[in-house]
Amino acid sequence: MPHCRRNRRPASRAGLCLGLCLCIIVGLPGLIQTAQAERAAGQPGVDWGDPRGQDCVDCHMTESPALHLEWNRSRHGQAGVTCLDCHEAKEGEIDAFKHEDALISIVVTPKDCARCHNTEFQQMDGSHHAKAGDILASLDNLLGEVVGGPEAVNAGCRQCHGGTLEFVTEGKNKGRPLPGSWPNTGIGRINPDGSKGSCSACHGRHRFSRAQARTPDTCGKCHVGPDHPQMEVYNESKHGIIYRAQIAEMNLDSDKWVAGVDYSAAPTCATCHMSAGPGIGKTHNVGERISWTLRPPISTKINLVRLESGQEFDVPEGKPIPAVGDAAQGSKVIEVLTWKDRRANMEKVCYGCHSTSVIEGHYAQFDGVVDLYNDKFAKPIAAVMAELKDKGYITPAPFDEKIEWTWWEIWHHEGRRARHGASMSGPDYTWWHGIYEVAKNTYFEWIPELNEVVHKKDGNEKFAKALLAKHFKPIPGHDWYFSGMNKDAIDKVRAGFEDRYGKGSLK
Template sequence: MARRIDIWKKGLVPAVLAAGVLLFNSGALAQAPPLSEATEGCLMCHEEATPGIVADWRNSLHAKTSFTMAAAASKKSRKVSSQPPEGGLAEVAVGCAECHTLNPETHKDTFDHEGFQVHIVVSPKDCAVCHARQTDEYSRNKMGNAHRILVDNPLYMTMVNAINGPPVIKDGKPVTTAADELTNAESCLACHGTEVKVNGTQVRETDFGDLEFPVLEGWPSQGVGRINPDMSEGACTACHPRHGFDMATARKPYTCSQCHKGPDAPAYSIYSVSKHGNIQASQDKDWDYTQKPWVAGRDFNAPTCAVCHASGVEDANGNVLAESTHQMNDRLPWRLFGVIYSHPQPKEADTTVIRNKEGQPMATSLDGEWAKDFLIDEAAREERKNAMLGVCAGCHSRQWAEGHWKRMENTLQTSDAMVKAATDVMEEAWNKKYAQADNLFDESIERKWMLQWLFYANSTRKASAMAGADYGVFAGGRWDMSKNLADMAQWLETQKKSQ
């Protein structure tokens, strides 16, 4: 407390505590809720210690809204989905303490800080105090399970090590070694999310004296499937960046481009050259990204990633085109990228339980057969297809949308056939011992096989789904699939002649 009094005497925090007056612009003063005493205490130091964070928060909706105010919105526009929080939290602005002191007993990163039990990593469990429905939906989403989907799948981790592990040369050939944690954290796990662990404490010198903080491994991290110190999974800040948590940012395609730019996940690259992306880039300044529900033709006139996959969308007559969701695959019958063959979406977000007919942790076999017991059935696929076509109906006729969908499903078949041909070449190479099957991803011919599905088939499928034509032909599409297959077949023939 003495340190706070010293700061106060120095005049470093002018009347911030006066009902939060300086926190808001003049248009919001009359509606600004009061700050909690705990958040006032945070601001006394952090006004100087982390001014950028404080400024970001000041401009946020959290700073200008209490739970009670948010709950008073109409059902269609309401963003909170929980019961009112206890302890007076419902009547104050959502400030520093309201997020960083929640559920302290469950957070391994909780530490005593200026008389408060504070934790560093705000988790989905904390966000669920106000946003329970959204948190639950996200937990049923592959993105929310992305860390485990990668790390707990031995086949995927073999590929990660083949890519990230520094090779050792033995007998003139590179031999794969395991990648270190820091390398994985800044590559694959930058999107999938790290596991954030507490490794003791450390005293650091600050402008306010020596203070003790927990030491976090796997931090920083904003990956979508991050394992948090309270053992929850996910990071809301992957799409709603701290500390503004702006809906407009989450709805713009640039946010999705952090992880979906390619070549393994080329969605943003494809979107940017599509007609939809062309319209968004040209007219974005005239759109309103803050409305809920989001009205097609009024707030926007071409879809972004959020329009198709997450946001609640209506037409100008108030007809619901799509209900809002944080599950992301509610409108997706097919799984298109990151896999050898396209296939129906998994039934469960935790794909580590999937086993194909050979017992491998994949949703298909190498011959393309689906692991049907783990995938949604035809009825579920039709329901999700209609949900996506409902979004299309905001701007297109049913005939237009159905025609587009027919082409896309045809592309799945043709791209899978080209992957199957490449796999046939690869399997013959394994059978004849031209390549070793103990690691599917480390030899040069196996890298060509990976190119066929991890890059080129991905690009082709996504281009068809998102109407980005060139990516389905020459920009990593069908041209590269056919050329790569020819190169693989020629390599195999050369191996046969050399025996």
């Protein structure tokens, strides 16, 4: 019988087959490359490991001991990457100032990190995460800035999305961050060197721990709450439950961390969206494997177009997709991933732990909920809102009528919760926090407000009833609202109820 090289014990036939399969599926060279990619590029003492940084280390050991201890425990510290390697600045840079005998910047940007981690920088640079600061020109930001207040946006929205960093331009504090714009580790932070993002959004300074970055709690800083409760959905899912129970088996500090190879208990957010699995390598482009967009009022499947400039953009399903070599957005298309390609990449990770029937079944359930939300609620409401605006029943300005707030929460809060719940196997968020609240607020908040808006202008509700007849009545799912629960539906409910609680229990 063949022997296992690691421990020289006879290998079982099943174990030998499994080992051969993993080598074929994952590819040993790919695993080695993945492990090497974790290490900083260049040569110590040449590209990093500046010996002048030892003075920084010696001083901070007493001046800020916790900072020093975190750095010293990190891979940076153990590899000899010093403070100066990351914080050194150049004369003339807006964020540069003299500190002791060195010119430094407090802010370390992704472009700084790219000197050693260029692959990760390139993957992140054109991604949706890097563009998260674009919220500054969105309805979300208008709501925060105008209805709430800029202080709330600064300490709230921008701490996740990122904001533009500003710096003192004169006086003794020249080059230091302007109070208010700093601290900020928003994932789409706009940096003084033109780069976007913050590596420390996920890799908390100064440990920069990959184990910490792989935990769901890291993503949960921002992906939480009424409009995007991925953290809460994950925690109630079977994945989250098993992860918490078996976290000691997750091998979070593994060099390569391949799902199904280095760990098998459960996935984290990083597993599905970033990390390596059977047949697929890791990426710092967190949105690459996403086939639906669940953010807008109406969801669409999305194709990904990558450009020679390093940027990328999505093309909704049904819209023309440029071909490789075409000019687009001032650059040239170098790669196209259709929504099916993106989904296939996600499925490759799933195959590390699941069979085809589970994966296909999950996506059938997920697609079904998104289609239900789109077709039964989002599309007809959006069509009615457009007609109200077009015919002058509501103004072009957002958020100045109650019906607009109700529609906003239906899609931005309840609708997103339902879609995210289905995407990550969270039943409570799919139904009670999701479609149930979408339905309740559609029928008993939004429709009464529609009648009120029309009555206010016309003195009657005829146009409101005509809009509902046009956009809602043709949809079978709304039959109950117009005609009441039919006898068959009621009898079905009664039979189930009485079977559980006894005859006559449902009056």
